[in-house]
Amino acid sequence: MPAKEIKELRQSGRLEEAMQMAKAEFEEQPDNIWTKRNLSWVYYEYLKANATPDNFEDFVSWLNQLAELELPEDEKMLFDSLSFQVGKLLFALTREEPVSVQKINQLLGLVRNFHFTKPSEGYSFLLKGFHKGLKDTGYYLDFINWWGIENLSEQDHQKEKLPTGKEIMALAEQIYIAYAKHLLPQRDMQGNVNFDREKAEEFLPKLEALAEKYPNYQYPPYFQAKLLLALGDTEDVLSALIPFARKKQNDFWVWEILAEAVESDKDKVFSCHCRALLCTSPEEMLVGARQKMAELLINKKLYNEAKTEIELILQVKETHGHKIPGVINQWVSQAWYNEAKALDSNKTFYRQHSGLAEEILFADTPEELVFVEFVNADKSMLNFIASEEKFGFFKYDRFLKKVQPGEVLRVRFNGGAKGGRYNVLTCKKVNDDSFKSQFQKEVDGPVKIKPGASFGFIGDAFIHPSLITKYKLSDGQNFKGQIIKTYDSKKEKWGWKLI
Structure with a gap:
């Protein structure tokens, strides 16, 4: 067989001679895998030379002739090399104005029966090209169903870094997002809503698994929530949406999606x-x-x-x-x-x-009761006690207009240091006399003020000089009032003070 000569001819660019020799050989033995293989590589060289928009018709012609050879599945080297040439042409077509979607879809129809290695670099390159050309068209779902989302490689799940240093969203995330968009209810020209519930239900577990395996992906939970809403599954939609909403809580549309999820309230x-x-x-x-x-x-x-x-x-x-x-x-x-x-x-x-x-967003963060010990209204800051092990201060003006010492609040915390400043997610006033009684109680007894002192005590409770003046207290005077628990940072122990 003249395989060596055919190879040398095509590698030296003498394609017409290579074609004549390969064709003659094939016509003599059309069922011989070697004659098919020799001819297929000549076809490949012609495809490679015509992988431009200007030569689209010639490219299609050679692709058809290659398909007619009906090469077996194990001709992986040819098919994988072919994937780069088809991908190259796809990217060139997407750069044209306007983009010819019909040409891109025509190529899809021609490559469907080729046996590419899956997953592989070439198969992913093919995906990138078709994704770019078809993602905004009605052909997209059909394309992805053929390509097979399960064929995404681990590399496809990583962000791509450009020479400039800029990072691009992982190809896998792009594909899942585009596929989910096409699954959402669509209104046609006649006003009819088209929605394939079965496909949406089938895709949801895949989207959820992606979000769990790659928590750095921002948008899959959003589309998971949108699909759940479309399916009428409001119970699960919040659990899907909340992690995403926390990351994107500064984007107004996140709150609009949350509004859809709680539309009954x-x-x-x-x-x-x-x-x-x-x-x-x-x-x-x-x-x-x-x-x-x-x-x-x-x-x-x-x-x-x-x-x-x-x-x-x-x-x-x-x-x-x-x-x-x-x-x-x-x-x-x-x-x-x-x-x-x-x-x-x-x-x-x-x-x-x-x-x-805000409560919806942080619903899975437990609420805690706290007692307000002190308020600095000028700075909108309050000191609180949750227990002898948890106390500190936080800024309250995001949640409350006014607050008074002795009030009980229900709070969600987001970190903080014992005795120091805490970050608060939600905060509201509540009535809870049982909890309050741990930190505030009534006292009735004689006031003790040492000679020359500006402060005093009633039992073990400290009386601040300002309260001595306010209540016009004197040593030995009987007084009835309210005392609250307080922490003495100098003595590092708990005590009580009059309010």
């Missing part, structure tokens, strides 16, 4: 929309969120706050020359709008009503 829905509008985002991105909030505020007859949001929407629409939605024109023409007075900002209002939303 109107107070929580409202709180989520309030929290969304506390996020810092470009105003043009917040138009939809503000319109939702305006409607909620109108329903609550909070017209000043509603007008505040509507004016912000109108400013954005006018600045960018965008059409004003019909519903906003309706609101503006109503009597309440003319009578209402817009506020400088709704931020304070939203802070007051975002507590329930």
